[in-house]
Amino acid sequence: MQAVQVKVLNPKLTQDEAFSLPTRATDGSAGIDLRACIDEPLTIAAGATHLIGTGLAVYIQDPNYAGMILPRSGLGHKHGIVLGNLVGLIDADYQGELMVSVWNRSNQDFVLQPAERMAQYIVVPVARPEFEVVNEFSDTSVRGAGGFGHSGRQ
Ligand SMILES: O=c1ccn([C@H]2C[C@H](O)[C@@H](COP(=O)(O)OP(=O)(O)OP(=O)(O)O)O2)c(=O)[nH]1
Numbered sequence: 001m002q003a004v005q006v007k008v009l010n011p012k013l014t015q016d017e018a019f020s021l022p023t024r025a026t027d028g029s030a031g032i033d034l035r036a037c038i039d040e041p042l043t044i045a046a047g048a049t050h051l052i053g054t055g056l057a058v059y060i061q062d063p064n065y066a067g068m069i070l071p072r073s074g075l076g077h078k079h080g081i082v083l084g085n086l087v088g089l090i091d092a093d094y095q096g097e098l099m100v101s102v103w104n105r106s107n108q109d110f111v112l113q114p115a116e117r118m119a120q121y122i123v124v125p126v127a128r129p130e131f132e133v134v135n136e137f138s139d140t141s142v143r144g145a146g147g148f149g150h151s152g153r154q
């Protein structure tokens with residue numbers, strides 16, 4: 001895969017070591033953590049959602065790939081900090097600032113610190129088949145139109 005182009009929109013990211021460029025926490029980490037590009041601590045009230053910038057623009061360009069923004073498990077499980085859009089899908093042709101919709105689904109206020117790693121980002125392959133309109137599908141699958149628990153719970 002070709003390199004993904006990253007543009008630093010906020011000079012703070014290169015001037016303040018707390019805002020180091022996105023890094024993988026470990027060599028084996030799938031995601032890179034996205035830092036909150038804010039100047040002051042931000043109190044996210046219980047139930048509230050804030051759109052937080054990362055100070056970065058990430059241009060994937062190759063339409064066979066897309067970015068995804070996902071919650072960090074620790075923030076999500078322990079503090080209820082998840083994404084207002086649940087999962088962010090980043091188009092390969094997007095050239096704007098990478099934004100994170102931070103939702104505090106807990107009943108406690110949460111203080112997001114400047115440069116805090118608030119979410120994580122991965123790049124995934126995307127199959128982009130043409131869509132062929134048909135009157136009947138080529139075969140009848142075992143599942144058919146079954147969904148929403150039709151296979152039971154146990
Ligand atoms: O968590 C997110 C989700 C999206 N985006 C940006 C990148 C993405 O490529 C663009 C559009 O996202 P999406 O398609 O989900 O939004 P939409 O409501 O469909 O807007 P649009 O009409 O611009 O596609 O918004 C983010 O920065 N963060």
Ligand SMILES: [Mg+2]
Nearest residue numbers: 089090091094
């Ligand atoms: Mg869209």
